[in-house]
Every structure is written in structure tokens, then in C-alpha cells.
Amino acid sequence: MAETTNVPSENKTLNCSNCGAPIGYVEGESVLTCEHCGSTTMLAGFDQIVTIQSHSIMRPRLDENSAVKTARAWLSEGRLKPSGLGDAADLRSVSGRVLPYWIVKSFASTSWRGMNRKTRTVGSGQQKRTEEYWEPTSGRFSENYTWPVYARENEAEYWGLKFLEPGQKCLFPDWRRFLFTFGMGSKTSPNANLLEGRVPFSLDGITDSGLKIVNGQIVQARAEETARARIVQSHDAKAAGKATRITDCDTTVTVQGTELVYLPMWEIVYGYGGRDYRVLVNAASGAVVAAEYPVGRTAKIVNFDLLFGILGGLLAAAGFGTGHHGVGWAGVALVAVAVAYTIISLVSGKK
Numbered sequence: 001m002a003e004t005t006n007v008p009s010e011n012k013t014l015n016c017s018n019c020g021a022p023i024g025y026v027e028g029e030s031v032l033t034c035e036h037c038g039s040t041t042m043l044a045g046f047d048q049i050v051t052i053q054s055h056s057i058m059r060p061r062l063d064e065n066s067a068v069k070t071a072r073a074w075l076s077e078g079r080l081k082p083s084g085l086g087d088a089a090d091l092r093s094v095s096g097r098v099l100p101y102w103i104v105k106s107f108a109s110t111s112w113r114g115m116n117r118k119t120r121t122v123g124s125g126q127q128k129r130t131e132e133y134w135e136p137t138s139g140r141f142s143e144n145y146t147w148p149v150y151a152r153e154n155e156a157e158y159w160g161l162k163f164l165e166p167g168q169k170c171l172f173p174d175w176r177r178f179l180f181t182f183g184m185g186s187k188t189s190p191n192a193n194l195l196e197g198r199v200p201f202s203l204d205g206i207t208d209s210g211l212k213i214v215n216g217q218i219v220q221a222r223a224e225e226t227a228r229a230r231i232v233q234s235h236d237a238k239a240a241g242k243a244t245r246i247t248d249c250d251t252t253v254t255v256q257g258t259e260l261v262y263l264p265m266w267e268i269v270y271g272y273g274g275r276d277y278r279v280l281v282n283a284a285s286g287a288v289v290a291a292e293y294p295v296g297r298t299a300k301i302v303n304f305d306l307l308f309g310i311l312g313g314l315l316a317a318a319g320f321g322t323g324h325h326g327v328g329w330a331g332v333a334l335v336a337v338a339v340a341y342t343i344i345s346l347v348s349g350k351k
């Protein structure tokens, strides 16, 4: 899916239907924004040019410097990150883009059936045993969405774009080779209202900001199809968690309206400890949309010590308490491992 082809694309020009200025575009792009007057034209197939009626923009509030500041502030927070990461992050590059999204306003309702595995105790006395049985279960759930569909073919051409989708993983901690992560430090995108705060499209605040407008490639009908399919997938996944086995899952998606919304984003690349990491900042809301970050030494020590310390402590207490001295000493050994790990980590100087 994330294929990038190097087939040379043909540069084309079209005159803006509103002001007449030439709009340059590359073959394959079909949602074009005039850099002079800001009107947007949709090429819906050969000879069919449509001026898009409802198209809007999230007004950028963060310039390049504020975006970097926002990223640094975010990197300074949280107990998993190395201390001082916000200041120590070595700024590699900043790029600003105004990206076209089809926001598909929709309502999705799911009804599902399934079976839960249960156990019960039967018999009594010597005949007492645990028996497994299956119990039928069913339910419904529904949700409203402003589902984002990136209006270009290749979602992978810029980093982080798909992470706006509700339920997508959007935080990526880098634990390196450390094993005891307990899945900590990652997060999924919330189902936020992506139509809130939009204003009619204009180039105010875009020209001279360093933000570059990106033309769309896919048309509205296809975006709606994509949104439907993605919502069904996400409801299937949600239903799967509701019973041991799902036998039937049916989702109805009603599309209530679709708008083309331009979202300004700053992508910041920073280096730390010999690796590069990325942060995507929403230039309109000021929120960190997605990010990669290294996990610090302290967080690893805490995880390691909690695991080995608690396990060791329990074993030692149980072992010595019941006269099983071998088990007790194994517990003591585990606690010693935790202490040794702490000391080695602290003196090795790696952060």
C-alpha cells in the first residue's frame, strides 16, 4: 500500500474558473486549489470540472517557531521520556503543509451476536469439577463520526496522516531493545470533531507562512466509500472485544454530508541518541497529533525493578514463609537482579 512509484508525472496547467489565474498541477491530482484566489476546483473525470461548494480550512494559529516550541514542550512532559528531552532534541527539519481531507460526517450503528465462554462448578464432594459452557450474547452500539479521509492516493507520502483516524495508534515510544514495556507509552487517536473551528476557505495566514498547500487527488464519492469501509472495519474490531466469539456483526453507515477541509500541519523531525524521530503538530488546534519519542533510562529502570522486585519479593516471602528455602533464595536472586540492573543503568551513563 505504501508504495511510492517513481514514474515521472506530467505537469499540467488549468485556468482557475474563478479568477483565471493558471493553476499548476500534476497528472492524477483532481482537487486543485488556486494559490491566487483560494477557490478549489474538482476534476471529476475527463472534461468535467466542478467547483467545490463547501470547502473550508482550519485557520493556522501556529507559525513555524510556535510549532517547534509546542513540540519541545510536549517532549518535556511525561514520565517515559528522558529528562530534558525537550531541550536536548536536536532539530533536524520542519515542514509545513496544508493537507486536503474529506471529512465524512456520518452515523454508524452496529448490531452483533456472539458466544461467551463460561465456566461453572458442577457436582459436589469428590465429584466436584469445573465445566466449560457457551452462552449466547448480543448487543448494539452506535457512534457519530467526522471521519477523515486523506484526499490523496498515497497516505504514506507524508508521515502521520492516517493517525488522525479514530482508534489509530498515534504515539510511538521507542524502547530500543528493552523488553519489559507492558505496552506503555502508546495511545490511540480520539474520535474528535474534525469539523469544529473550520472557516470558509481563504489563503489568509497561509501565504508567506511557510505552509504549502497540497492538492487533492481523490474525489468525494471515493472518499465516502473509503470512510464507510474504514468505519465498518473499526466497528468490527470493537465488536470483536465484546464476546469470546463473534458470530454475526452488521454495521450500517449513514453518510450525512461530506466536506473538503484543509488541515494545516507542521512535521518536525528531531534527533536524539543517534536516531531521528517525528512529531506532527496540528497548526490550527496546537495539538500534537502523532509522535515518536525515545523512552528514557528512568522509565526502563522503574519497569524492570517493578517486575523483578515484586516477583522476587513475593517468591522470597512465599518461599521462606513455607520453608521452601530454594524458592526463597530464587526470590532474593530476582531482587538482586533488579538492584544490579539499576546500578548498571545508572553508571553506564546512557540516558
Ligand SMILES: [Zn+2]
Pocket: 016, 017, 018, 019, 020, 021, 034, 035, 036, 037, 038, 039
Ligand atoms: Zn483563482
